[in-house]
Amino acid sequence: MYRIGQLAKEAQVSIRTLRYYDELGLLKPSIVTESGYRYYSAEDTVTLYIILALKQLGFSLLQIREMLTEHPKEERWKTSLHYQLQAVKEEKQxxxxxxxxxxxxxxxxxxxxxxxxxxxxxxxxxxxxxxxxxxxxxxxxxxxxxxxxxxxxxxxxxxxxxxxxxxxxxxxxxxxxxxxxxxxxxxxxxxxxxxxxxxxxxxxxxxxxxxxxxxxxxxxxxxxxxxxxxxxxxxxxxxxxxxxxxxxxxxxxxxxxxxxxxxx
Incomplete structure (x- = not known):
């Protein structure tokens, strides 16, 4: 499990960004303790990288939330790779x-x-x-x-x-x-x-x-x-x-x- 600061450092995003993603319902921590500490699982980490990849491709956070909602967890990375591949092809052209x-x-x-x-x-x-x-x-x-x-x-x-x-x-x-x-x-x-x-x-x-x-x-x-x-x-x-x-x-x-x- 990752504490919010650890995940922010590994993914090179700010803690404020992770909290904002939580507010939007994009990426919620797997565990929130009574004292308010947020912990993220390995699966949450994968979801974060999917969000960052789709954001880099120009998708809005609302569009990304819809994608994550529509596709089951096991399909999310595949979907992200599909979009990235399409973007690479367009950039290549x-x-x-x-x-x-x-x-x-x-x-x-x-x-x-x-x-x-x-x-x-x-x-x-x-x-x-x-x-x-x-x-x-x-x-x-x-x-x-x-x-x-x-x-x-x-x-x-x-x-x-x-x-x-x-x-x-x-x-x-x-x-x-x-x-x-x-x-x-x-x-x-x-x-x-x-x-x-x-x-x-x-x-x-x-x-x-x-x-x-x-x-x-x-x-x-x-x-x-x-x-x-x-x-x-x-x-x-x-x-x-x-x-x-x-x-x-x-x-x-x-x-x-x-x-x-x-x-x-």
């Missing part, structure tokens, strides 16, 4: 959303070298609308095999290597958009983008083109994917088209030269 928002902000800065509130707001709204709508969009336009490939595309709320590569490429695209498509910097970027797309889309050129056209914004419309506004996509199209044309030209020239050598 909140922290995950916060982590996603912070990661988006970092990636937005990486892409544009500055954080624009409007861009971030639009992206977060899209992310919250998010997974279900994205899955519905992909289900309407892509086969199950194609959807499996698209599931591996980079997401700006993550920090995996694919996303890091994509944010770097977008930043460099923005840095060189003023240059002509055939400039050395533009062609270096085009080579990287082609290789990156080939890896992401597993060499499926048809799917690459199909996806690219579906995410292209209409004239005057905002980007459907962060960083891929109409101007940016036009520049990427131009440098990639030039790169592919030059690659094919060089391959044809090499084949012609090889054939001429073999015929000599």
């Amino acid at each position: 909140r922290l995950q959303q916060l982590e996603d928002a912070l990661q988006v902000a970092l990636n937005a800065i990486e892409i544009k070298e500055k954080l624009q509130a409007e861009d971030l707001r639009l992206f977060l709204e899209a992310a919250q609308a998010g997974t279900q709508q994205r899955q519905q969009f992909r289900a309407r336009h892509f086969t199950p095999t194609e959807q499996a490939i698209l599931a591996n595309l980079p997401e700006l709320h993550t920090d995996d290597p694919k996303t890091q590569t994509w944010t770097r490429l977008l930043r460099e695209v923005r840095e060189h958009m003023h240059e002509p498509p055939d400039s050395p910097a533009s062609q270096r970027l085009a080579e990287e983008i082609v290789a990156y797309a080939d890896e992401l889309f597993q060499g499926n050129e048809e799917l690459t083109g199909k996806y690219w056209e579906l995410i292209r914004p209409q004239p005057g419309q905002p980007a459907r994917l962060y960083g891929l506004d109409a101007e940016t996509m036009t520049y990427i199209d131009a440098i990639v088209d030039w790169y592919i044309a030059q690659t094919e030209h060089n391959e044809n020239a090499t084949n012609t030269e090889r054939n001429e050598t073999e015929n000599c």
Whole structure:
């Protein structure tokens, strides 16, 4: 048995708090002597910790009293654990959303070298609308095999290597958009983008083109994917088209030269 002072010290609450809980009918001592000394049993101690746990989760003392009244003693701790587990899950979800928002902000800065509130707001709204709508969009336009490939595309709320590569490429695209498509910097970027797309889309050129056209914004419309506004996509199209044309030209020239050598 615990005297009121001992229980207060162990639970790190005041004696006044324990007396208040007694007045409310939340936690009554098992024994009150004729001289007024209060003694609490081990079971009372468990009840106190349940009260403190539920109070920490935001429940009022009146709500806690109702819970303790409604549930038999053997169920009280189980009920408390249930509420605590639910609270942890909700906090975990909140922290995950916060982590996603912070990661988006970092990636937005990486892409544009500055954080624009409007861009971030639009992206977060899209992310919250998010997974279900994205899955519905992909289900309407892509086969199950194609959807499996698209599931591996980079997401700006993550920090995996694919996303890091994509944010770097977008930043460099923005840095060189003023240059002509055939400039050395533009062609270096085009080579990287082609290789990156080939890896992401597993060499499926048809799917690459199909996806690219579906995410292209209409004239005057905002980007459907962060960083891929109409101007940016036009520049990427131009440098990639030039790169592919030059690659094919060089391959044809090499084949012609090889054939001429073999015929000599």
